[in-house]
Amino acid sequence: MSENLPLIAITMGDGAGVGPEVIVKAMADPVVHERGRYVVIGDLRRLQQAAEIVGSTLSLVPVAEPEDAVADPATISVLDLDLLPDDLAWGELSAVAGDAAYHYIAKAAELAVAGRVQAICTAPLNKAALHLGGHKYPGHTELLADLTKTPEVSMMLSTPRIKVIHVTTHIGLIDAVRKIEPQLVERVIRRGHDALVAAGVPKPRIGVCGINPHAGENGLFGYGEEEEKINPAVEVCRAAGINVDGALPADTLFFLGGRGDYDLVVAMYHDQGHGPVKVLGLEAGVNITVGLPVIRTSVDHGTAFDIAGTGVVDEGSMIEALRLACEMAPSPKDEVSAPAAGALG
Structure with missing residues (x-):
């Protein structure tokens, strides 16, 4: 009725x-x-x-x-x-x-x-x-x-092939890197995890992007942002029972997410998440x-x-x-x- x-x-x-x-x-x-x-x-x-x-x-x-x-x-x-x-x-x-x-x-x-x-x-x-x-x-x-x-709050983009949640959104790239810190990354991972669990995914597989190319490649790129800002949050969430990997190279992670290896990708900044989503499913994309x-x-x-x-x-x-x-x-x-x-x- x-x-x-x-x-x-x-x-x-x-x-x-x-x-x-x-x-x-x-x-x-x-x-x-x-x-x-x-x-x-x-x-x-x-x-x-x-x-x-x-x-x-x-x-x-x-x-x-x-x-x-x-x-x-x-x-x-x-x-x-x-x-x-x-x-x-x-x-x-x-x-x-x-x-x-x-x-x-x-x-x-x-x-x-x-x-x-x-x-x-x-x-x-x-x-x-x-x-x-x-x-x-x-x-x-x-x-x-x-x-x-x-x-x-966090922005999540959902398409039939991939789902992405953002650590930062509508700020400049330099400001985004400054804003990212372990507690913020942890809260976003947990927020995405809880949203998927509530949506019927009992143990979602979550991949977390790095900031730099190749996720820093052991200090070759950047200034250790992955080790300082992202990996501690991943470790805390993993210890809490969340199925999460990272920090991972973003280009590889979006490929893996697009083929179904991950239920959710955690992007560090706006274009890192939006670009792949719009390539993979703009016509059926939804912002949550x-x-x-x-x-x-x-x-x-x-x-x-x-x-x-x-x-x-x-x-x-x-x-x-x-x-x-x-x-x-x-x-x-x-x-x-x-x-x-x-x-x-």
């Missing part, structure tokens, strides 16, 4: 980007509606414009409260915040759109913390627009951590924020201003993000808890 399905809040993201189109196209997939109920937090008129662009025949209806969302595959329920002008240009940087994107996610976080929705699934925002709108956050991950008063008191998944792509408003964007990542949000979400009658079994498969 539809009332037993989790209610997922979908945030529209930056209205000048592909978010509205991705949402409308994904909501046309009938399989999506077998797993959950949905309410889009955004602007009704912008979604209607997107529906016209992609040729959708779905009905878009405003709802006053998320609980009023219609469980109908032919309908998209919208909690209309009415923040965007009708003539907002597609594919252009906009402070108004950046500010609106902030308010969509703030509303979703409020509803999720209150237990009125069981998970959040986010369409992409634009960091520059977010900043122009007066909200100085590097991205969704840090924004949601602040909104939910969570001191530390691990450590929040609420479930949050996201598409693994940006606002794509170059194609926004054309209707050609691929909705595969959004469909996969919605699937994971539904599988990770608790029952509507339960309190927010850890991901459901099998959710990250």
Whole structure:
């Protein structure tokens, strides 16, 4: 019965980007509606414009409260915040759109913390627009951590072939190397391990990347960062019963992870993790924020201003993000808890 399905809040993201189109196209997939109920937090008129662009025949209806969302595959329920002008240009940087994107996610976080929705699934925002709108956050991950008063979270990227969790994300490479230290690496390993266990992987195999080429090759490259910053954390986690190897050369580790030798790769910095993931599975990639008191998944792509408003964007990542949000979400009658079994498969 539809009332037993989790209610997922979908945030529209930056209205000048592909978010509205991705949402409308994904909501046309009938399989999506077998797993959950949905309410889009955004602007009704912008979604209607997107529906016209992609040729959708779905009905878009405003709802006053998320609980009023219609469980109908032919309908998209919208909690209309009415923040965007009708003539907002597609594919252009906009402070108004950046500010609106902030308010969509703030509303979703409020509803999720209150237990009125069981998970959040986010369409992409634009960091520059977010900043122009007066909200100085590097991205969704840090924004949601602040909104939910969570001191530390991790970004996990999930594709059908590989899963990656990051020790650092939206900071420069020099700053990332400075920030990495054994306690942080240990917390990220444990956070990734616990997420996979909760998702039905009883003893996940975890590989930890080094920082330098060849993981330093016994001091040949770098200044001993692997021995100082990474290996102590691996040893502590291994002593605690976690099946973890490292520090390992990143290029070799991603090959091994891609063929199935590891359930999770721990990347040290943003591009070390994002590059291989986007090569191996961008179309079905999902971004999961691990450590929040609420479930949050996201598409693994940006606002794509170059194609926004054309209707050609691929909705595969959004469909996969919605699937994971539904599988990770608790029952509507339960309190927010850890991901459901099998959710990250």
